[in-house]
Amino acid sequence: MTTSLILLCLFAALLEMDVTYAFQTLVSRPIIAGPLLGAATGDLMAGVQVGVFTELLFTDISPLGGIVPPSGVVAVTIPLFLHSLGVELYFGFFLGVACSVLYSFFDAFLRKTRFTWLIFLEKKIGRRPDGITPIIAASLLLSFLMAFIFISVAARLCAQLMFVVFPYLTPKMHFAFRLAYMAVPWIGLAALIPTFRLKTR
Amino acid sequence: MTFWLRLNMFFRSFFLQSGWNYVRYQNLGFAFVMMPFLRRLYKQDPDMLPTVLQRYLEAFNTHPVMASFCFGAMAKQEESVARTSAVAEYKEQVAEWSGARRGLSITAASIGDRLFWGTLKPLTLLLAVLIWMTLDVNFFEVDRPGSCSAWYAFSAGAAAFFIYNSIALFVRWQGLKIGYESDEKSCFGLTRFDWNRTIYKAKRIGLFCAVGLILFGLYRYFGRMNFSLEFMARALLAAFFILLSFLTRRLRIPNVYLYLTAAAVFAVACMI
Numbered sequence: 001m002t003t004s005l006i007l008l009c010l011f012a013a014l015l016e017m018d019v020t021y022a023f024q025t026l027v028s029r030p031i032i033a034g035p036l037l038g039a040a041t042g043d044l045m046a047g048v049q050v051g052v053f054t055e056l057l058f059t060d061i062s063p064l065g066g067i068v069p070p071s072g073v074v075a076v077t078i079p080l081f082l083h084s085l086g087v088e089l090y091f092g093f094f095l096g097v098a099c100s101v102l103y104s105f106f107d108a109f110l111r112k113t114r115f116t117w118l119i120f121l122e123k124k125i126g127r128r129p130d131g132i133t134p135i136i137a138a139s140l141l142l143s144f145l146m147a148f149i150f151i152s153v154a155a156r157l158c159a160q161l162m163f164v165v166f167p168y169l170t171p172k173m174h175f176a177f178r179l180a181y182m183a184v185p186w187i188g189l190a191a192l193i194p195t196f197r198l199k200t201r
Numbered sequence: 202m203t204f205w206l207r208l209n210m211f212f213r214s215f216f217l218q219s220g221w222n223y224v225r226y227q228n229l230g231f232a233f234v235m236m237p238f239l240r241r242l243y244k245q246d247p248d249m250l251p252t253v254l255q256r257y258l259e260a261f262n263t264h265p266v267m268a269s270f271c272f273g274a275m276a277k278q279e280e281s282v283a284r285t286s287a288v289a290e291y292k293e294q295v296a297e298w299s300g301a302r303r304g305l306s307i308t309a310a311s312i313g314d315r316l317f318w319g320t321l322k323p324l325t326l327l328l329a330v331l332i333w334m335t336l337d338v339n340f341f342e343v344d345r346p347g348s349c350s351a352w353y354a355f356s357a358g359a360a361a362f363f364i365y366n367s368i369a370l371f372v373r374w375q376g377l378k379i380g381y382e383s384d385e386k387s388c389f390g391l392t393r394f395d396w397n398r399t400i401y402k403a404k405r406i407g408l409f410c411a412v413g414l415i416l417f418g419l420y421r422y423f424g425r426m427n428f429s430l431e432f433m434a435r436a437l438l439a440a441f442f443i444l445l446s447f448l449t450r451r452l453r454i455p456n457v458y459l460y461l462t463a464a465a466v467f468a469v470a471c472m473i
Contacts, residue, residue, distance in 0.1 A: 022215060025366055035355050038354075045354065052333070055326055062318035094461070112222070112223050122258050129250050132232055136219045172471035176468040180467050186438070187443075187456050187459060
């Protein structure tokens with residue numbers, strides 16, 4: 001489990017880099033990351049479902065200005081990892097969405113603190129302009145490491161939590177989380193209409 | 202600007218947000234992208250480079266794709282700064298450079314946010330969902346999402362990926378060229394395109410597709426069911442959450458919190 005978890009989290013952290021720090025080709029968006037991670041965890045269709053549900057749920061939040069939206073990669077990785085351990089998707093999805101919201105606060109904190117060491121390095125750039133490339137590389141590496149640590153710790157904690165809680169989950173609890181999970185596509189589809197409202201003219 | 206220099210800046214533009222921070226935003230990435238151009242421009246006078254670079258390390262924030270217009274325009278403006286000989290003229294050119302950078306970054310961000318985040322991304326999502334539904338991938342069924350070939354599973358995401366990136370890469374590449382070749386009269390090339398018209402048309406297509414998708418989803422979800430208690434329960438659930446989603450949108454509450462609250466409320470209600 002540990003090796004596969006590390007490999008999965010490395011892959012997820014790489015995808016997470018695409019969200020903000022490098023490329024922005026949107027390979028990290030849930031409808032693409034979902035099937036990729038689903039294939040990696042052994043259930044392609046679960047990946048498609050979680051990917052679509054996550055993307056629909058996150059449609060109404062965009063990274064405008066300094067807004068840090070919940071991470072789609074985190075929201076997809078955790079349920080698929082838990083699903084590979086035998087946990088139902090509806091429980092995993094709830095934990096994944098909660099962790100993705102936590103990750104947005106974590107990323108916002110990193111962006112705030114990054115300036116304190118960047119200001120020190122910028123003075124160095126002023127003296128030696130060629131130093132900018134190593135600083136960019138170091139910044140990327142640090143962001144990657146932070147994403148990897150967060151995702152692996154969150155996945156591990158969620159797995160532990162499910163193993164402890166699972167025997168006590170009654171059929172009623174299963175029904176409750178399943179019902180909320182069934183509502184996700186409708187919440188997302190309804191959010192698409194206001195997204196396309198014609199206010200540009 | 203030579204082809205190779207433009208290519209170098211184009212590749213570097215993918216790392217614009219690598220040092221994103223809440224005080225100076227994309228300043229580090231901006232300096233990183235402009236570095237090959239500045240090094241070439243100040244080849245005869247490399248001692249100037251650290252001073253020039255300080256200006257590029259000031260606060261800068263725009264949309265990552267539309268930023269290419271800023272890179273091209275700032276390169277053009279920097280050439281004017283480098284050509285100056287008198288101190289007064291230098292100060293005037295630097296002030297003009299700063300004004301252009303601030304104005305252009307705000308305009309480009311506004312267009313980019315509306316075009317890429319507000320229109321193209323949801324539009325490609327709709328396309329992907331429609332492709333999956335047409336290929337009979339039923340992700341509405343929670344218990345059994347069904348199965349399909351890997352080709353089908355990846356095709357919709359791949360279509361969304363290629364459509365989004367073909368437009369984004371085109372804008373990134375052309376923006377550098379147009380921004381460099383245009384002047385401030387045409388807002389450094391931004392007025393060459395009718396962005397508002399493009400966004401308006403794309404949103405109209407998106408609106409039709411979104412309504413169509415909801416109807417298609419309802420048909421797929423309920424079409425094969427008989428009128429029964431389960432049918433009623435499902436219809437009520439869908440209608441309730443569609444209305445609730447509209448309401449929370451008006452109250453500016455993100456859907457993520459609506460889902461988390463719904464799950465928590467259902468869990469508590471079931472426990473009671």
